[in-house]
Amino acid sequence: MKKISCLIFSISIFSIAFTSAQTKKTISAQPKAFPAEVSRPKLVVGLVVDQMRWDYLYRYYNRYTNGGFKRLINEGFSVENTFIPYTPTYTACGHTCIYTGSVPAVHGIIGNDWYDPETKKNVYCTEDSSVSTVGSTPSSEGNMSPKNMLTTTITDELRLATNFRGKVIGISLKDRGSILPAGHAANAAYWYQGSTGNWITSTYYMKEVPTWIADYNKLKLANKFYAKNWETLYPMNTYVNSTADEKAYEGKMSTFPHQLTQNIDKNYDAIRSTPYGNTITLDLAKLAILSEDLGQDNITDFLAVSCSSTDYVGHAYGPNSIEAEDTYLRLDKDFEEFFNYLDKKVGKGNYTVFLTADHGAAHVPGFMQENKLPSGVVSDRDVATKLNTYLNDKFKVNNVVLKSQNNQIIFDHEKTDKGDVSFDVIKAASVEFLKRLDGFQNAVDIAKISQSTLQEIQKKMITNGYNARRSGDIYYVLQPNWFNGGSTGTTHGNWNPYDSHIPLVFMGWGIKAGATNKMHYMTDIAPTLAALLHIQTPNGTVGEPITEITNK
Secondary structure, eight states: OHHHHHHHHHHHHHHHHHHHHHHHHHHHOOOOOOOSSOOOOSEEEEEEETTOOTTHHHHTGGGSOTTTHHHHHHHSEEEEEEEOOSSSOOHHHHHHHHHHSOOHHHHOOOSSEEEETTTTEEEETTBOTTOOEESSSOOGGGOBOSTTOOSOOHHHHHHHHTTTOSOEEEEESSHHHHHHHHOSSOSEEEEEETTTTEEEEETTTOSSOOHHHHHHHHHOHHHHHHTTOBOOSSOGGGOTTSOOSOOGGGOSSOSSSBOOGGGTTTOGGGGGGSTHHHHHHHHHHHHHHHHTTTTSSSSOEEEEEEEOHHHHHHHHHOTTSHHHHHHHHHHHHHHHHHHHHHIIIIITTSEEEEEEOSOOOOOOHHHHHHTTOOOEEEOHHHHHHHHHHHHHHHHOOOOOEEEEETTEEEEOHHHHHHSSSOHHHHHHHHHHHHHTSTTEEEEEEGGGGGGSOSOHHHHHHHHHHOOTTTSOSEEEEEOTTEEEOOSSSOOOOSSSHHHHEEOEEEEETTOOSEEEEEEEEGGGHHHHHHHHHTOOOOTTOOOOOOHHHHOO
16 A cells, blocks of 8 residues: 555656646747748849840850859859740840740730731830820830730739839830830839930820939930940950951941941930940949939839840841950940949849840851851742732732731731632642742641641740731741841841740849759749749749749
8 A cells, every 4th residue: 555655656746747847848948930021132133135145145255254244154043944935036025025924925015016907007016106205305216105015024013012112113225125024013114215315214104204314314425435436345356256357248337446436416326236335224224223222121123124235236247246246245344333333232132133135146147158057038028029929810819918027927807808719728828838938947827736747846936926816827937047137137036046045044132053954934034033022923924933043
């Protein structure tokens, strides 16, 4: 009995001690601390380099400074195999795709220009007759807005997510390079008026430009750069990545030094086709950061910048020209200054920047032929004329083809609907005729694309680029390095890698240094930004976040 009593007493003591220990343990445990708020950068900067082929990241790498492209590549995360998932690969489509995460089939921007079959009018991507110029002499250059874009952008979603407290500003020489990225709800979009040398906007955004824009316009900085002319940044014999300076296929005035002094106070538009156009664009971007206090509080702002002069220079001289190389070497220095300014004004680690391109470019056909490589050009006007002649003779119809545009054949439906010949028969005959033209690889009736013998990648890109209410009826595919153009310079617009393979590098807040060779698409940029910012993706997004960046 005594043993049992002792055992019960011992158990009681142990139970009390255990309970006491548990109580102490519970009391001493501290609640886990969670972040007080969602972590976001103070500023996001989008840099689109118009017509920048992916290989330019590395073609001139040994000549870049440590603070420009090299800094991006080595401090940032490079998505090496980023492709455009639609065709045609044009400026307006590219800028829209980057910021919407969508394709022309959904966002509606099917080209820089297109023919609207509903209104029976030619349409420019950002035209808007209901608004007018602000900041300068009234002209059609200011009758612009994003109304033709059918979806929201990542910049719109940021405005929504911050209850419109986060600022969004777009800046580019080109109206479409500023307006489309900035979105529908932007605080401002500014673009360059070549007739006056002023940076302008439209009544869509405001009634008058802020003082800092008005004062900047008074400087007429184009004149300052015209006075310098355009000479190579380094000795001519160091440009070993380019062809000789004077080439017939580069067109007129393709010899250094390029004289610019004759443009002073006369031709403000000429700065677009020099590297200095990028310089004044980034200069205005820095002024916007300063004047609008971008990145100065905990509410994320967004600055969308597009450098357009690379496109103008590329079109005129081509990817293998000394002009192109010099333009990128100068842009590299401009980026170094811009990144240093961001470090100083916003703070290193407080901003996220991404660099990409709206499209690439083909090699100049003359250059290709000079080096025994296949290439050639076609003419939209000739294509339409020849096809009309063929159809008129075969079916006794009266010019049912309205035009050839954006690699599409557009028919006059009033004529085809009332004619004696079935439209399907006309389209079938047109497809067979187009296949026989020089430089044509294939053609397809959009309504029957799933039954065609096109490569799957071509089917996908054409389908993504086809908008049911805005696009044409037949799509044609040209042979590699053939395009609609002339005997000098180059262009873009096709499905091929030289047009569709683009650079994509993220750097700064939320980004670890690295790279991936996994295939990604232009449509993945906006959802990646949405994931980093913890906000909704744009309402037409078809892309996916790049998890190599977003997964921590």
